[in-house]
Amino acid sequence: MKQLLVAKIGGNIIEDKDALNQFLIDFSKIEGPKILIHGGGKSATQLSEKLGVKTEMIDGRRITSAENLDVVVMTYAGLINKNIVAGLQKHGSPALGLTGADANTIMATKRPAQFVDYGFVGDVEKVNDKMIKGILDMGIIPVFCAITHDGNGQLLNTNADTIASEIASAMSAHFEVSLFYCFELKGVLEDINNKDSVIEHIDLEKYAKLRDDQVIADGMLPKLQNCFDALQKNVASVHIANSEYIKDNTVKHTTLSL
């Protein structure tokens, strides 16, 4: 089976022009089919502030009112996505920016209001793996932002880590997929105060222990859950690492396994 790289980048790269440019250079050098997914929460929050739109977060998730949705669509699908695409073109990578609405690549359903009403937040229902494969087969690099749609005209805000996991899983029907979560640290840390204390391997047993011991908590929990979801849905390998890993896969990082 042919290999496919699915990489997700977050705020630490997106918000830093030089870091982003360096990442796009490194990402462009990787041969073979690849998909990029990006977040952009900090930029959205900044634009919200400028527009006087209230930002409300619960457990790290954005409560997405109609006004918030407009802001995230403008920020993720507009400003960030298109500058990444133009940056990749500069480095010779034929990139194509996408939301889940584009070519119906990711269908989601609005999350039902239960204990919390998250507003226009979508849970991924179906990744259109055949369409994405068709795009890859044209030699194009899909660049996804964290916006999906419900098929009924409604755009929805969806977590970028989850989108990366769902895309990687769906594309495993066609490729041997490596999923790479790129973030500010070197990997999952044993001691949050020691940036070199990278836990190099985490399996489900170790994950349970780390969770019980509260070594990992908060934002790292859903990220790791996305990793294990991907592994359970046939993704070949999952890594959490710093962006350095994209050019040198011998640097210390965290590899997940079941």
Added chain:
Amino acid sequence: MKQLLVAKIGGNIIEDKDALNQFLIDFSKIEGPKILIHGGGKSATQLSEKLGVKTEMIDGRRITSAENLDVVVMTYAGLINKNIVAGLQKHGSPALGLTGADANTIMATKRPAQFVDYGFVGDVEKVNDKMIKGILDMGIIPVFCAITHDGNGQLLNTNADTIASEIASAMSAHFEVSLFYCFELKGVLEDINNKDSVIEHIDLEKYAKLRDDQVIADGMLPKLQNCFDALQKNVASVHIANSEYIKDNTVKHTTLSL
């Protein structure tokens, strides 16, 4: 040769939710390959106002500072483009939103500052007709906003009428292209105060006369120039009409010819 419809919609439809929805229903019903191009200047001006970013227009063209560029990218490529794409998906049309940077579909060069420095405004250099044909061949409807790129990482603001004309011309290598400029009036008017005084046919000779007599002026001049440019570059037919024309091509409208 297979037929291709290239339609451009402007502010009167984009800014009106019901009108846009009706247009997308009608547009979805048209069979065969088609491309949609949209503007969005009024929305961009509104967002600029909210953000305290100055909007400066010269001869109906936006002076595009770095801040203005961010605003138009957010508005055109983000908010408007993605809502149109989601709306088309709702009506069963497999739409894909694009800037010229996406899949390198439209390369432009930054307009040199001569008498006026327009800032980050791009003049179309090359439409990637083969890539757009590849997308159409996948059964996808490309939806272009008025953003291009220079191939060196810079996004550029480009007039939507011009993009429509350039795309229609380039695609004439592969299709018999009909170009349709959809706007608020029924067509080009003999008397601006009489909305029924549609001039049904305008050729180059008539165009020169109308211009000399100042029957047409201001924004209509570049629009008509785009029409004639398209006809001179092998576009099969060019029409200026109200959105009604999309569902009933017997309504009074203006047809251009050389």
